[in-house]
Amino acid sequence: MTIAQPLFSPLTLTEWRREFLNDPKRITEIYAAFNTTEENNDPAWIFKATQPLIVSQIERLLTALASGEKTLEDFPLFGVPFAVKDNIDVAQMPTSAACPAFTRLAEQDATVVAKLKAAGAIAIGKTNLDQFATGLVGTRSPYGAVPNTFNADYVSGGSSSGSASVVARGLAAFALGTDTAGSGRVPAGFNNIVGLKPTKGWLSTHGVVPACRLNDCVSVFALTVEDAYTVARIAGGYDEQDAYSRANPHTAPARFAATPRLAIPDTLEFYGDSQSQAAFEKSVARLQALGAQLVPIDFTPFRELAEQLYAGAWVAERTVAVGAILQSQPEAMDPTVRGIVESGLRFSACDAWRAEYARAALSRLIQSQLADFDALVVPTSPTIHTLEEMKEEPVRYNSHFGYYTNFTNLADLCALALPGDFRDDGLPAGITLIAPAWRDAALAHFGVLWQQAVMLPLGATNKALPAPQPALRSDAHVRLAVVGAHLRGMPLNFQLTTRDAVFIEETTTDASYRLYALANTTPPKPGLARMSGGAPIAVELWDIPLARFGEFVAEIPAPLGIGTLTLADGRLVKGFICEPQALTDAADITPWGGWKAWLARHQSA
Template identity: 65%
Template sequence: MQSVIGWTLGEWREAYRNGTITPDIVLTLAAQYAAADNAWIARARPEQLTAQLAQLSERLAAVGGDMTQLPLYGVPFAIKDNIDAAGWETTAACPEFAYAPASDASVVAKLRAAGAILMGKTNLDQFATGLVGTRSPYGAVANSFNPAYVSGGSSSGSASVVARGLVAFSLGTDTAGSGRVPAGFNNIVGLKPSKGRLSNTGLVPACRTVDCISVFALTVEDAESVAQVAEGYDASDAYSRANPHTAPVAVGRAIKLAIPATLEFFGDTQNQAVFEQAVERFKALGAQITPVDFSPFKALADQLYFGPWVAERTVALHSMLEQQPDAINPVVRGIVENGLEYSACDAYKAEYLRADLSRRINDTLAGFDALLVPTSPTIRTQAEMALEPVRYNSQFGYYTNFTNLADLCALALPAGLRADGLPSGITLLAPAWHDTALAHLGKRWQAGLGLPLGATARELPAPAAPTPAPGSVRLAVVGAHLSGMPLNFQLTTRNAVLVEQTLTADSYRLYALPGTVPPKPGLARADSGRSIIVELWDMPIARFGEFVAEVPAPLGIGNLSLTDGRNVKGFICEPWALADALDITEFGGWRAFIASRG
């Protein structure tokens, strides 16, 4: 059998497309899972897989056999066992809590509808309370590089099965960093979306106002592809939000990163070394690094566990606390019971503080593409964690706990291997709905890193051909809107990002329009023409209408053909305005014409 361990989405798609494999390969894959592997709480039984394969066949037939209509066709995935799937118990790593949901969680339903095959449900810190991966009656999940160390949590099993290539991607959850810390400890990507981007319907809540379902994958490209399938407004989730599509969709060549002015590693010089190397790598990519005051971030992080916000966890588990307190892990119970000490007045005061700190954090990040931090300042052995379970857990959350309270999105990335062979990660954070821009920057980072994928020793595949970012319009500009030209600000102030310089098809003529201020060209299709230099910019779709409203006659926005066959939106000119215009086609572009005028 051809090994599918560690395959990326692109490799799965290509293998299905060329007929190298058929979907029933998941039966063979499932048989390879070790029975003693406690990263799983439940694995798909043969009859469950057979039923999913039958559904997949029906879905393919419904789209006329076109696999491209099922973007996750036959791709194996796993979900954290606090997320519902019909036909599977949900335990949240507490057998006494277990129940049988009647339907899939909204995100699981979307992934299955796109063709993905659920291979199992994964272990976690009980009730998603912890960043360690050790607080489970099903056992502590080992680090995928060194079993003496913790895997990170609470999404421990979901990170482990991806890092070892047992599935192509998995779902975790992230309240305090549970979708990021395990990614950093296992050399994989952890995508923490903007709150409400993925529906939480069918999720066992931890802190309902800040919970996010997250995505683990071997590559940024895969994580973002999965999120694009799973996202969408869901009226059944009171905290679901529609993407306004106003945020940047990419990061320009001049990367602007903030980093904490004072960094904390709790004496871990190996993690510190990897982070310092990461900063230097970003500088080599052209990034401008600016230290910022981290105190508001730290103050907000402290609120999640050391203030009234912990009462949200108490609300989520009130029935278990009242009826079966002994069924709860002692460390988890101790944390959750703290919520009983706070009053409603305390909670309102905490919300006022959260709002103030969140505003300060978002103001701090204005003007930056992202905040760059270590995913975790340190890592611990399982033996160390047993001695100091709360203290060391708190250390892991130093750079994560503030994120959801401040309404930020985040992308955890592999950064390098320490001197002892353990992985260490970095995280990029930005305001809500900057997810696509973070993914764009994350792909650039991962492409130049040269690390193996997870713990598989496999190399990063060649990137897919670039396409316009979701939620954007790709616009070709030819004159006064080019970089450095007088009207370029109309793009940049609307969060448009330069993608590339290229050429039109060889069927255009360029004219200098008389009497325009500032001077503008007119581009027109002609029987006898040549290729003209243009710039391609990706603009958030919600800002596109504003931009078009400012385009004066005789110019307009239409469809433009490029030299490589692509078609994009671009500037065109009405024919009546060209009679008195100067034909400047021979210059091949507006810059050359402007330069010729001295």
């Protein structure tokens, strides 16, 4: 293996951690070959980090390790190269938003970048985009159009075109984009990668050039769902500096139901593109094979809300965001972008309020429609076009790409774009799962299952999907072991399910517990106690939303309570325990190995 190979090989986060596990100082050798030339012939990059910028990031990490201030475990992203869309600030790198006249040198990192650097990641450059993040095509940039990574005649998708391209080719382990109308999803779909569009306000937009501040999200591109969600967890969190940042209420479920219920548009639009339609139908069949139940719903409110983003007064938000350069140097802007931004000037304050009332009404209707579903599944884009076709119809074809994306942020939904079945011409198509706010963890968990089912090569790298990692855990949930009346099929199980707790797995405790049938309890309940001479006891693990855990515990009657249990594999989880005095007149049922087994034998006796 050559020194530079790990940097330019498509490695997942787990593989990057292995690179430095035994010798963190290898980071200096690995990055020594990065950007040894100033020439940049790759339109995906606007700026590649210089060696001094790379070295300064590396020295900070190695100094922290050498001083003993930090250990490698404190840097979950140690040495991982990442790229940043050039409307997000990286200290000592230019921020252009793909407009040379707008370019300035960033004095400090955007909040999300600072968090990723603090976790050990190395920012290697700034990526191309549709100017001022206005477009879904990847062609509206003076730095050149970013071609599709599978067929250079086709568009890459935008506006986060460069970020998607470098991830799809394995040039960066992950990349940050932004998503206002679909910019973190369409390029993912067109390049066979994962695009995580988080809940609005989870990832701070402090240090991001705004497009539409009310709807802007920092998004994550990666080769795998595990990597995208890991990055989002590290980069996310409430930020006082961002007026639109939100704290996670910790009320959403951790996973889909055992039999997922997915909404699907009752009428699907592909603009006559039979290849995209056929690819989506194959993906739908895969979803059904995974056990999902697909239920058609009226897509009208979604479509009407999507139309609001550019056809209504919402476009004036873009005018506000870049108004200064529009007024002083309109000739410096991409003509198509300028036309869109200028159109916001025709709307009045009254128009803006009417648009907000319409958004609120449609959003409420959408939330009601999705209430009984785990998610909505749609094609990431209904079609794709060549670079030449985009020159002929730059606005109309762009709007086609946003048919299944434009409504998402207006309706306060989160989304996950996933690789899907390819078109017959060899181009990626992709599907997107969309759910109410804060269900990002549930989307990610199902997304992992989906990637394992389709088993596509990662991006444009031909690298196979790695073996599955341990199941994703969410810090917004409490993993709880139940042993008796809260088990599935038992009379108190509803206390979990009505709080959006989801079943994870069946397992056992380690061999240091004994189980008792308590006297005079209604409904009948067991008591679990740690003591010598114990045995493994059957338990079920459930993930309950953190905010619902307290009210669940409040319903637990004496002599039961919640403590920390040790499972057979050494994991520590919260679980039911019993006060010792209640065991004096209880029946020891440890030999049966669990509550259900004892009930079955007891009832058949």
